[in-house]
Amino acid sequence: MRIRRATCVALCFLAACHDAPVTPAATHPSTGSGKRPLGLVEVTISGLGSKTPSASVRAKDFVPPDGASGEGGIQIAPVSTGTFTVGARGAGGMRYFYATYQVRNANISGTAYTTPRTNLTFLAVGTNGTIGGSAISQLFRFDGSLANTAIAAQVTPTGMAHQNGGAGFVSSKPDVLQALSEADVAAIAAPAGVTTIFPYAFVTSNPNTSNSRTLPANPAVGQFDGLVTFAFKYPLQATAADDPFTLSMIFLALDDSQTRVTQSLEEQDAAGTTAFEARATALGATSVTLLAGGTYAGAASTRTICSARVAGTAASPTAYAFGAPAHFLSLTPNPYDVSGESISSTASLTATFDTVVTNATPSTFVVDGMQSGRGFLGHTYTGNGTTTVSTPNGSFLPGEEVEVTVAATPGLACPTPWAGRLRVGPTVSSEFGSFAAATTISTAAGPYAPVLADLNGDGKPDLIVTSDSSATVAVFLNNGSGGFGPETDYPVGSVSRGVAVGDFNGDGKLDIVVANRTSNSVSVLLGNGDGTFQPRVDYPTGSNPQNVVVGDFNRDGKLDLAVGTTGVSVLLGNGDGTFQPKVDYPATVGSHRVVVADFNQDGTLDLAVSNANTAVVDVYLGKGDGTFNTAVSYAASTVSQDITVGDFDGNGTPDLIVTYGSSNTNIGAFLNNGDGTFQPGVDIPVGGTQNSLIAGDFDGDGHLDLALTLANSAAVPLEGPLGPPTTLPLPAIGQGIVTGDINADGKLDLIVANFGNRTISLIRRN
Numbered sequence: 001m002r003i004r005r006a007t008c009v010a011l012c013f014l015a016a017c018h019d020a021p022v023t024p025a026a027t028h029p030s031t032g033s034g035k036r037p038l039g040l041v042e043v044t045i046s047g048l049g050s051k052t053p054s055a056s057v058r059a060k061d062f063v064p065p066d067g068a069s070g071e072g073g074i075q076i077a078p079v080s081t082g083t084f085t086v087g088a089r090g091a092g093g094m095r096y097f098y099a100t101y102q103v104r105n106a107n108i109s110g111t112a113y114t115t116p117r118t119n120l121t122f123l124a125v126g127t128n129g130t131i132g133g134s135a136i137s138q139l140f141r142f143d144g145s146l147a148n149t150a151i152a153a154q155v156t157p158t159g160m161a162h163q164n165g166g167a168g169f170v171s172s173k174p175d176v177l178q179a180l181s182e183a184d185v186a187a188i189a190a191p192a193g194v195t196t197i198f199p200y201a202f203v204t205s206n207p208n209t210s211n212s213r214t215l216p217a218n219p220a221v222g223q224f225d226g227l228v229t230f231a232f233k234y235p236l237q238a239t240a241a242d243d244p245f246t247l248s249m250i251f252l253a254l255d256d257s258q259t260r261v262t263q264s265l266e267e268q269d270a271a272g273t274t275a276f277e278a279r280a281t282a283l284g285a286t287s288v289t290l291l292a293g294g295t296y297a298g299a300a301s302t303r304t305i306c307s308a309r310v311a312g313t314a315a316s317p318t319a320y321a322f323g324a325p326a327h328f329l330s331l332t333p334n335p336y337d338v339s340g341e342s343i344s345s346t347a348s349l350t351a352t353f354d355t356v357v358t359n360a361t362p363s364t365f366v367v368d369g370m371q372s373g374r375g376f377l378g379h380t381y382t383g384n385g386t387t388t389v390s391t392p393n394g395s396f397l398p399g400e401e402v403e404v405t406v407a408a409t410p411g412l413a414c415p416t417p418w419a420g421r422l423r424v425g426p427t428v429s430s431e432f433g434s435f436a437a438a439t440t441i442s443t444a445a446g447p448y449a450p451v452l453a454d455l456n457g458d459g460k461p462d463l464i465v466t467s468d469s470s471a472t473v474a475v476f477l478n479n480g481s482g483g484f485g486p487e488t489d490y491p492v493g494s495v496s497r498g499v500a501v502g503d504f505n506g507d508g509k510l511d512i513v514v515a516n517r518t519s520n521s522v523s524v525l526l527g528n529g530d531g532t533f534q535p536r537v538d539y540p541t542g543s544n545p546q547n548v549v550v551g552d553f554n555r556d557g558k559l560d561l562a563v564g565t566t567g568v569s570v571l572l573g574n575g576d577g578t579f580q581p582k583v584d585y586p587a588t589v590g591s592h593r594v595v596v597a598d599f600n601q602d603g604t605l606d607l608a609v610s611n612a613n614t615a616v617v618d619v620y621l622g623k624g625d626g627t628f629n630t631a632v633s634y635a636a637s638t639v640s641q642d643i644t645v646g647d648f649d650g651n652g653t654p655d656l657i658v659t660y661g662s663s664n665t666n667i668g669a670f671l672n673n674g675d676g677t678f679q680p681g682v683d684i685p686v687g688g689t690q691n692s693l694i695a696g697d698f699d700g701d702g703h704l705d706l707a708l709t710l711a712n713s714a715a716v717p718l719e720g721p722l723g724p725p726t727t728l729p730l731p732a733i734g735q736g737i738v739t740g741d742i743n744a745d746g747k748l749d750l751i752v753a754n755f756g757n758r759t760i761s762l763i764r765r766n
Contacts, residue, residue, distance in 0.1 A: 037191055037254040039073045041122065042137060043230055045081060045099045046246040053081040055099035059108045073108035074120070074253045076101040077224070084163040085236065093236040095243065096169065098160055103204050103226030105215040117215040119256035120204035121178060122228060123185065124157070124310075126196040127250060133318055134311040135198055138248035147244045148237070153311035153319035155234045155247065157200045159264025159272075171272035174279040176229045177264045178203050179289050179305045179322070182314045194252065200308045200321060202251075204228040211282045213259065262289040262305075263296065265322060291322050292408045295556075297580050302625070306414030323410020327354040328418045328603070331404060335420040336601050337652045342425035342702040345398055350383075350390040357412050360389040363506065364409040366557040367391060369424075370550070371400035371453045371461050371740060373510040374503035396424045397454065397461055398741040399696050399748045407557035417555035417624070418603035421596070423646070427746030429700025435750070438761040443487055445470040447753035447760055449547065449736035453501040453510050456531035461740045465753055465760060466496035466514060473499060473514050473523075477531045482743025482764055492536050493519035498547030498593070502559040505577035515545035515563055522548055522563055526577050541569040542584045551596040551605045554626030562607055564594035572626045583626075588633045589614035595645045597654040600676025610640035610658050617643070617658060617668075621676055636660075636668050636681045646695040646704040657706065659690040667693070667708070686710075696739040696748045698765070709734030709752055734761070 039059070047053035055078040079100045087093035103120065106112045124135035131139055131152040139147040160172040180199040188197055204226040206213055215225045230249070237243050261280040267273060268291075277298050280288055285300045292306045307325045312318035332350040333343045351365055360381050367375035376391050383389035396402055402422045406413040445467035452461035460478040467474065471494040476484035493516025504511045509529035513522050514536075520543050523536035542565030553560045558575035562568055567586040571579040592612035599606045604624035609631075611618060615638050618631035641661035648655045653672040658681075660666060666683035667690060673679060688710040698705045735755035742749045747765035754761055 037188075037252055039253060040125070040191065040194070041074070041076065041251050041253055042248050043099060043101075043251060044138070044246065044248040045097055045230070047081070048083050048097050048245050048247070049085065049095055049240075049243055050083070050245075053083045053097065053099075054078070055081045055101070057101060074117075075104040075106040075108060075110055075224075076228070079227070082162065084169070086163070086169055087236075089236040089240075090238070094233045095236055096158060096161060096231070096233045098229055098231035100227060100229040102224035103215065103228055104224040105217065105219050105226075110221070112218050112220075114217050116217045117204070117226070117255055119213050119259055120215060120226060120228070120253065121201045121256045122204075122230070122251040122253050123180075123188070123201040124198040125190070125194045125250050125252045126198065127193050128195060130250060132311055133196075133313070135249045135251070136247055137250050138246065139244055140246040141241065141243070142245040143241070148242065151234060151237070151244055155232050155244075156310055156321035157202075157308070158231045158233050159266035160229050160231045161266040169266065170269065171264070171267045171275065173229075174263075174267055174272070174276040175205055175261055175283070176202060176231055177262050178260065179262045179264075179291060179308055181303075181305060182309070186314065188252075188254070191252065196313050197252065198309055199305075200310070202228055202230050203256075211284065213283065258286050259283050260287045260289060261285045261300075263291060263294040265291050265293070268294055292410050292414045295574060297574065304408050304415070304625075306408055306410060323414060324355070325415055326357050326411050326413060327416060328352075328406045328413040329354055331406075331418070331420060333422060335404075335422050335598070338647060338650050338702070341423050341647050341704055342697055343396075343402070343422045344394075345396045345424050345427055346393045347396070347422075347424075348390050348393050349404060350388055351406055351413075352388045353413070354387070356385060356387055357389060358384050359409060359412055360384055362391075363557060364407050364412050365389060365391070366405040366407060366552070367394070368403045368405075368502065368550075368552075368559065369394075369396050369400050370403065370501070371397040373454060373457075373501075374506065374508055375402075377508045395459065397452075397459075398424055398426045398746060399739045400424050400452075403551060405552045405555055405557050407555060416603070419552050419555045419605050419624075420598050420603060421605075423697075423704075425697045425702060426700045426741065426748050434766045436764045436766055438752075438763045440754070440759040440761050441476070441484055443467075443474055443758050443760055444489060445472065445474070446755055446758055447474070447735070448497055448755055449499050450738045450751050450753045450760065451499050451501060452738050452740035452742070452751065455501075455510055455527060457509075457529060460744060461742055462531060463742075463751065463760070464499055464501065464512060465736075466492075466499045468495055468497060468517070468755065471495060471516070471519075473512065473525075475512075475531065475533070478742065480744075482749075483762070488532070490525055490533055490536065492516060492523035492525070493521045493538055495519075496523075498545065498564070500548050500550045500561075502550040504559055504573055504575075504579075506558070506575055511577065513548050513550070513561060515541070515548040517544060517546065520545065520565075522561060522571070524577065524579070537578070539571055539579050539582070541565055541571075541582055542567055545569070547593045549594055549596050553605050553622055553628075555604065555624055560626060562594050562596065564592060564609055568594055568607055568609060568620060568628075570626065570628065585620055585628055585631065587611060587618050587631055588616045592641060593643050595643050595656070597645045599654055599672060601653060601674075602676075606676065608643060608645065608656055610643040611636070612639050612641065612661075615639055617656060617670055617678075617681070619656075619676070619678065632677070634670055634678050634681060637666065637683050638664060640668065641690070642692040644693050644695045644706070648695075648704055650703070657693065657695075659693050659708065661691065662689045665689055667706075691735050692737045694737045694739050694750075698739075698748050700747070707737055707739065707750055709737050
């Protein structure tokens with residue numbers, strides 16, 4: 001990296017020269033601890049679509065449990081059945097059905113077992129006699145004739161649901177379905193006659209104990225302590241006569257050493273999610289499995305399973321439940337080359353997949369402008385039904401970063417979602433360093449950190465500024481001519497320092513989040529869409545928060561928060577404007593400010609922090625599920641203050657640059673090796689001690705430059721062959737700095753918070 005030219009005194013510009021928690025997965029159902037599969041059971045459900053459905057069960061090829069001699073199996077008996085239809089025939093209509101059985105901890109002859117059953121699970125299996133590579137052994141129409149065998153692969157497992165009195169359905173109870181991974185079932189020894197084990201199952205509950213699934217040993221005659229429900233759906237066929245009326249399926253019964261809970265697709269409404277989370281808490285679940293689109297706010301480790309094979313083998317699957325897997329391949333423009341640092345404000349974004357996708361929408365292929373807000377709401381993407389899907393042309397603001405998430409959704413980027421960032425360049429190029437003299441606006445309190453964002457949807461960036469001397473955040477709406485209207489103050493925690501914006505509830509209106517230094521919290525103010533905001537809601541963070549950044553760290557299409565504290569506090573977003581409790585990640589000694597980027601090009605967002613307590617920069621690589629690896633430290637010349645991120649050396653990966661505050665007159669550059677590791681810091685002289693910095697393409701050549709606020713107002717020329725810097729005096733010490741196009745001329749301007757004298761400097765580009 002070399003310095004081309006700089007603007008110094010209160011501001012300094014540097015330009016780079018370019019030539020060009022997953023959280024642990026739950027372990028598999030165990031046959032350890034002396035427990036073995038109990039054997040096979042064939043479940044039959046008849047009367048599908050009628051008013052009087054019924055169910056039966058019979059033993060198939062049972063084996064003795066626990067290595068004992070004699071009969072094995074498990075004693076179960078039908079209790080209730082149900083069936084209902086959602087939607088219309090020929091228009092995606094589905095028939096749901098279920099059968100509930102009572103379970104006794106005894107063998108098929110009724111002899112009680114002397115050991116308890118734990119997490120008794122019934123896994124779907126295929127045999128040489130099942131139909132179409134599925135778990136279905138019999139499939140008949142109403143008239144008793146054989147149904148079309150292709151239907152077997154269309155029967156998919158569900159949670160337990162009932163019709164809501166209208167055209168839809170609601171969850172009946174949680175903790176019925178178990179979704180597993182192929183690795184889970186691969187670790188299970190298949191009994192003789194079983195050709196494949198499918199990665200879905202149904203789990204036995206104990207209705208007598210809300211916090212346990214255990215079936216006690218030695219039950220009395222007639223003492224059935226468990227209930228298991230088998231629930232499915234299939235698409236309505238062309239005519240009623242073609243619909244299945246009776247079907248049978250084969251299941252393998254075995255204990256599971258893990259207490260795991262799955263949230264079904266049918267439980268993804270508010271009431272279903274609440275019941276599911278309560279059940280997981282009551283059971284003390286060791287792991288929680290979410291299907292794509294699911295949410296969970298509890299303490300157990302989580303994983304997302306996007307699809308489950310229902311026909312074929314693991315090596316050659318032929319049909320899936322919950323949506324077929326689709327792998328995201330690439331985004332155009334590519335964020336991993338230099339063009340990703342300078343995309344057009346009207347760019348269309350295109351995602352490419354390895355298979356046909358059908359449900360790419362603004363809520364699954366999510367675009368968030370860090371100044372313009374959630375993109376394309378209410379618009380239709382082109383390319384659904386193909387392997388490439390494109391957004392409409394954008395309306396991004398020059399200078400802003402744009403975050404793209406292709407979320408884990410059935411049939412879309414599942415099982416591997418993706419998140420990345422691009423930067424919008426100016427629409428007009430201009431000579432580097434050509435800025436007008438600063439003008440000032442007054443503010444009620446000592447300004448600290450500014451941010452620009454279009455708060456009222458008029459296409460022009462408004463100004464939000466925190467104060468290090470008050471418990472307020474100030475909002476100035478853009479007046480349309482490059483200036484700002486009167487100040488409106490909103491109460492926040494004490495004392496406001498960092499600020500960021502994002503659409504936290506997905507309503508198309510930008511919201512504000514403020515880091516409160518002395519109250520150890522962030523304040524979230526939901527936007528009304530007209531530049532005004534609702535009263536704050538506070539969330540605890542680690543101690544001494546200095547700044548806050550926004551990003552989709554678990555790639556679910558919902559924005560999360562990372563707060564620079566004495567480490568880093570991460571608060572995952574629920575998508576409704578609320579946030580989950582913080583998870584803290586320690587820094588080497590104590591962090592200061594945090595930035596977001598994908599440092600190792602793996603489609604997950606990472607974090608980096610400056611460190612005000614020791615001479616290192618810490619980098620936290622993300623796992624993609626909202627959790628982060630332990631920090632890796634890179635030695636700096638001294639303690640650092642501010643930090644910014646961007647591709648300054650043109651290798652397509654983001655680098656880091658820090659200010660050293662009052663410690664020395666250099667800044668530190670940490671260049672990315674291309675894999676998320678960094679070269680040792682290189683000091684670059686800037687002729688004065690610094691406070692804050694910001695990256696942007698100020699001359700419109702497609703390459704990133706830097707702007708710095710200095711800690712004094714003396715003119716200090718930049719040493720080297722490029723000559724002296726341009727002087728841009730400010731009325732006081734410049735603290736925070738932000739860039740954007742405030743007067744809609746296509747060029748990047750600067751805004752500086754002048755800490756201590758209650759003014760804000762506006763520096764427009766000529």
